[in-house]
Amino acid sequence: xxxxxxxxxxxxxxxxxxxxxxxxxxxxxxxxxxxxxxxxxxxxxxxxxxxxxxxxxxxxxxxxxxxxxxxxxxxxxxxxxxxxxxxxxxxxxxxxxxxxxxxxxxxxxxxxxxxxxxxxxxxxxxxxxx
Amino acid sequence: xxxxxxxxxxxxxxxxxxxxxxxxxxxxxxxxxxxxxxxxxxxxxxxxxxxxxxxxxxxxxxxxxxxxxxxxxxxxxxxxxxxxxxxxxxxxxxxxxxxxxxxxxxxxxxxxxxxxxxxxxxxxxxxxxxxxxxxxxxxxxxxxxxxxxxxxxxxxxxxxxxxxxxxxxxxxxxxxxxxxxxxxxxxxxxxxxxxxxxxxxxxxxxxxxxxxxxxxxxxxxxxxxxxxxxxxxxxxxxxxxxxxxxxxxxxxxxxxxxxxxxxxxxxxxxxxxxxxxxxxxxxxxxxxxxxxxxxxxxxxxxxxxxxxxxxxxxxxxxxx
Numbered sequence: 001x002x003x004x005x006x007x008x009x010x011x012x013x014x015x016x017x018x019x020x021x022x023x024x025x026x027x028x029x030x031x032x033x034x035x036x037x038x039x040x041x042x043x044x045x046x047x048x049x050x051x052x053x054x055x056x057x058x059x060x061x062x063x064x065x066x067x068x069x070x071x072x073x074x075x076x077x078x079x080x081x082x083x084x085x086x087x088x089x090x091x092x093x094x095x096x097x098x099x100x101x102x103x104x105x106x107x108x109x110x111x112x113x114x115x116x117x118x119x120x121x122x123x124x125x126x127x128x129x130x
Numbered sequence: 131x132x133x134x135x136x137x138x139x140x141x142x143x144x145x146x147x148x149x150x151x152x153x154x155x156x157x158x159x160x161x162x163x164x165x166x167x168x169x170x171x172x173x174x175x176x177x178x179x180x181x182x183x184x185x186x187x188x189x190x191x192x193x194x195x196x197x198x199x200x201x202x203x204x205x206x207x208x209x210x211x212x213x214x215x216x217x218x219x220x221x222x223x224x225x226x227x228x229x230x231x232x233x234x235x236x237x238x239x240x241x242x243x244x245x246x247x248x249x250x251x252x253x254x255x256x257x258x259x260x261x262x263x264x265x266x267x268x269x270x271x272x273x274x275x276x277x278x279x280x281x282x283x284x285x286x287x288x289x290x291x292x293x294x295x296x297x298x299x300x301x302x303x304x305x306x307x308x309x310x311x312x313x314x315x316x317x318x319x320x321x322x323x324x325x326x327x328x329x330x331x332x333x334x335x336x337x338x339x340x341x342x343x344x345x346x347x348x349x350x351x352x353x354x355x356x357x358x359x360x361x362x363x364x365x366x367x368x369x370x371x372x373x374x375x376x377x378x379x380x381x382x383x384x385x386x387x388x389x390x391x392x393x394x395x396x397x398x399x400x401x402x403x404x405x406x407x408x409x410x411x412x413x414x415x416x417x418x419x420x421x422x423x424x425x426x427x428x429x430x431x432x433x434x435x436x437x438x439x440x441x442x443x444x445x446x447x448x449x450x
Contacts, residue, residue, distance in 0.1 A: 004257045004260075004261070007261055007264065008257070008260040008261060008264060009264045009267075011267070014264060014267045014268060017268075018268075075268060075282055076282040076283060076284075078268060079265060079268055079269075079281045079282060079283060080283060082261055082264055082265040082268070083265065083281075083283075083287070083289070085261050086258055086261045086262055086265065086291070089254055089255075089257060089258040089261070090254065090258070090336055092344060093336065093339060093340075093344050093347070093348065093351060094339075094344065094347070094348035094349070094350075094351040094352045094355075095332060095335060095336045095339060095351040095354075095355070096332060096355060097254075097255060097258045097329075097332065097333055097336050098255075098258060098259060098262060098291060098292060098293050098296075098329045098330075098332070098333045099258075099262070099289055099290070099291055099329065100289060100290040100291075100320075100323045100328050100329055100332070100358070100359075101287070101288070101289045102287075102288035102289070102316055102319060102320065102382060103288075103379060103382050103383050103386060103401060113402060114380060114383060114384055114401075117376075117380050117401070117402060117405045118377075118380050118384075120376075120405070120409060121373055121376045121377045121380055121405065121409065122377075124372075124373040124376070124409055125373045125374070125377060
């Protein structure tokens with residue numbers, strides 16, 4: 001499970017990840033091209049790549065004279081870890097901070113109690129809802 | 131005038147500390163809140179923010195005799211009836227002695243402790259905000275409008291995330307596995323959170339709660355979360371009917387039992403409370419206003435009457 005500083009990615013870092021998710025393995029210069037930001041140098045992209053691989057989000061392989069990077073985590077997995085980290089941030093206080101979820105997911109709830117509720121709701125729908 | 135400020139600040143901190151103590155002792159023993167979400171939200175926030183609003187009310191009320199006297203609204207001069215050595219909470223006769231270390235040390239010490247709690251909370255809040263920004267960046271646009279974005283998750287998730295312009299995030303698993311009717315309910319519910327600025331308010335509540343130990347305010351925060359969800363359920367029910375909202379809740383909850391997702395958590399039993407509130411809404415009443423109104427009137431009366439004298443006595447006693 002990744003923690004706060006590793007998951008707090010900058011704009012360039014998410015752009016780099018997006019590029020690698022779309023194109024697979026790439027060299028820094030190719031990533032730079034895919035990110036499509038002429039205001040940012042290849043060196044800046046390289047250091048973003050380095051940071052991401054230090055965090056374990058990318059894997060790098062040496063191919064001839066340069067490194068080739070690929071994503072070590074899927075978009076879905078990264079999103080899952082982010083949601084977990086956001087929800088856990090105030091989890092111990094009973095509050096949620098800046099998050100509001102439709103239904104709780106970790107709630108302790110038996111199958112039976114849900115069946116009972118569903119029966120009540122079905123009865124009401126049959127009677128005709130207001 | 132700084133002398134008056136010094137004494138008012140001193141009094142406010144002493145009263146704030148007393149209010150804090152009352153909340154810390156009484157709030158965990160409170161009966162479970164009843165009534166409409168509006169009533170329960172108001173009452174829970176009244177407890178949570180008591181260390182802030184109680185001293186403001188009492189000190190403002192305690193300053194009233196002095197202000198009224200200065201404006202000539204009261205017959206005779208209130209302050210002249212006191213001995214000369216007496217510290218006045220008065221605009222026209224500001225306290226004579228000031229710059230006493232205790233009147234600064236005590237409030238600053240108390241505010242320092244409060245500030246430490248707020249800083250710890252602020253650090254967590256900042257981290258949560260940073261993570262939320264990354265998640266929103268990694269989400270993709272949806273066909274529901276610019277305020278709704280998609281995340282690539284099998285678990286059926288619907289969250290509202292952010293502070294000033296919150297974003298609704300729906301998971302692909304939710305879209306593929308819920309009925310269109312339930313999806314309408316989910317969207318109406320989440321958009322109600324956005325319209326009500328719920329995430330911003332909860333964020334502020336989190337700071338107020340940081341002034342207390344978690345076991346004191348855990349239930350107040352849980353009450354607030356439940357009331358907020360029920361209020362959004364009610365907004366969604368305006369277009370679809372209450373039983374359909376309840377059905378959508380049960381539908382999404384049953385999907386979550388199949389794929390338990392990341393540790394999102396609201397108060398235990400919240401689902402049941404929400405379904406019951408939808409199927410059997412409590413009769414609307416304003417009777418709940420009586421208790422907080424009584425408290426407010428008592429605090430103002432205490433501030434103007436005995437509070438004024440007690441504060442002045444306390445000041446005189448502590449400063450000599």
